[in-house]
Amino acid sequence: MIKGNLVNVFTEEIYPAEIEVKNGIITCLREIKGEYSGYILPGFIDSHIHIESSMLTPSRFAEAVVPHGTTAVVADPHEIANVMGVEGIKYMMKDAATTPLQVFFTASSCVPATPFETSGAILGPDEIDTLMDDDQVVALGEMMNFPGVIGNDPVVLEKIKIAQKHRKPVDGHAPLLSGKDLCDYIGAGISTDHECTQLEEAHEKKGLGMKIMIREGSSAHNLEELISVGGEFLVSDDRDPEDLLNGHIDQILKKAVHLGMDPVDALRMVTLNPAEHYNLSCGGLKPGSPADMVLVDDLENFKVDKVWIKGKLVSQNGAPLFQVDPLLLKSTFRVKPKKASDFEVNSPHEEEKVRVIDVIEGQLLTSETEAVLRVVDGHLQADTEKDILKIAVVERYGHDNVSNAFIRGFLLKNGAIASSVAHDSHNIIVVGTNCQDMAEAVNILSKNNGGIVVVSDGDCYSLKLPIAGLMSTESAEDVSSQLSQLHKIVKDIGCELASPFMTMSFMALLVIPKLKISDQGLFDVENFQFVDVIK
Incomplete structure (x- = not known):
């Protein structure tokens, strides 16, 4: 029996209640009298x-x-899926199953x-189709290939039809x-969007029936801009x-309330709304549902006491009151x-005008600018004074691009x-800033079987991510x-970005405008085509 002030997301009421639980399932809730904290x-x-x-x-x-009150997530494993396919997704499922956290997946x-x-x-x-047969898979993952949808790509449309056949969003x-x-x-059957960055954009999508996921992650901070749109979900994405x-959904709830959102409305966006959309058994406290509950001090800071x-x-x-063994x-x-020469851009001239990816702090979007760079010994040079640096993508699956x-x-600066x-x-x-350090960083990273590497003034520093080059088996504290x-x-050598490595990771994301880079070249996302580095 658990007693306290219940926030009822079905009626939007708050009242003292007692909750009966048997075998992990709520059997009864009833309003009671008394004064309770939390x-x-x-x-x-x-x-x-x-x-x-x-x-x-x-x-x-x-x-x-879990200590921050997260009891379930809907995870799109397309990062590891791009590395290892179904085998990678199965790894995520097996490892997640060793913990109390309810992890639902989308088919990437x-x-x-x-x-x-x-x-x-x-x-x-x-x-x-095979993944959709699994009850743990609750949706088709984010359809990033919007040109394929709009252009009626038969493979893209077939994937959407498969989801519809399985009655999953x-x-x-x-x-x-x-x-x-x-x-x-939207007409192809797509129901949500988490990529809105502007209020006008979100209003248009919501007006056409899309459910808006307001994102507040480490790299993309859209909550303050979109809070007035009345979205259906609060999500972190990355x-x-x-x-x-420092926090997870509890931190997003706190920020939403501090920005003026009603706390019960905010709570529904991370409980009942996602549960109903993805047909999850959790998300609301009612008889027959799993007893997934959080006790917080108040509805302003959402400090979590028990889960x-x-x-x-x-x-x-x-x-946490459980142990893990990844x-x-x-x-x-x-x-x-790799050699330094692998990272040279060649030119027969004394200088060249080049396209430049222009980073936008706090956004996945980039813009495009240009610069005139000098050529030394036939190679274009970075210009640290004007913050024009070199960027490269090295293919890692055996093709050597x-x-x-x-x-x-x-x-x-170096x-x-x-x-x-x-x-x-x-x-x-x-x-x-130079090709030699770039080659050294890539070679060390390869030896580490993945991760992050910084090379500066002859010294090397690294974080190993041996699980598909994406994840560590160490704790969040150790990785942090x-x-x-x-x-x-990185800050000591001049970088002022809040999340430099996450920001760098999105420079290869070819589905977010405007200018990005893949192992095959510089890419104009708006026109969905490669462009030359030299203009």
Whole structure:
């Protein structure tokens, strides 16, 4: 029997109640008299998250988020799916199953995300159909290939029809899509979008019947801009381990309320709304449902005191009451050693005008600018004074592709940074001031079987991510400590970005405008075509 002030997300009332639980299931709730401290809430649901982006295995992720009141997530495993296909998704399911956290999955719809990059696997309609047979798979994952939807690509449309056959929703991903194209996209059967960055964009999509996921992650912060739109979900999308130590959905709820959102409305966006949309058994406290509950001090700061999942107390006073033992995976890297010459951009002239990826702080979007760079010994040079640095993507699945371009926004004064987290195909991405340090960073990263590497003044620092080059088996505290050290080192060499490695990882995301890079070249997302580095 659990007693306290119940926040009823069905009636939007708050009253003292007692909750009877048997075998992990709620058998009865009744209003009672008395005064109680704290509030009993349904367990929080993050309805759109990529666990891999936390750099933690699912079990380590659970260890980090359950104490913050998260009792369930809807995870799109397309990061590891792009590396290992169905085998990678099965790994996520098996590792997640070792913890109390309820992890539901979507079938990754875009593996590879586009035909303009090299991934480690392909998920076609047959694989999607097989995944959809699993009750743990609750939707078709975000359909990033919006040009394929609009252009009636038969494979893309078949995946959507498979989801509809299984009576499962289709998640969307349509940044800045508008007008007739947006109508065609929604008309194909796509129900949600988490990529809105502007109020006008969100209003248009909501007016056409889309359910809006308001995102507040580590790299993309859209809550303040979109809070007035009346979205259906609050989600994190991507959250790094440093931020997870400070909070998860509890932190998003706190910010939403501080920005003026009604606390019960905010709570519904992380409980009842996602449960109803994805047909989950959790999300509301009622007879017959799992006893997934959170006790918080108040409805302003959402400080979590206790967490129950299926009636079992799994966290108290901010600490998990369960232990994890992450599963291991074989190496996924097939990369030949790189030389400085692999990162040169050649020219026969004395100088060249080049296209430059322009980073926008706090956004997945980039813009495009240009610069005039000098040529030395036939090679274009970075210009650290003007913050024009070199960027490259090194394919890691055995094909040996390397593409080179230029970027502005990292402000590095020396050295290079490299990562095997590079959405969505997760080839190696590297930003640097010179080719020699870039080559060294890539080679060290390959030897580590993935992770993040910083090379500066002859020294090397790294965080190993041996699980598909995306995740560590260490705890959030350990990973965060190592990542904090890398952030400090990068800051010391000039970088002012809040999340430099996460920002770098999105420079290879070919489905977010405007200018990005893959292992096959510099890519104009708006026109969905490759462009030359030299203008």
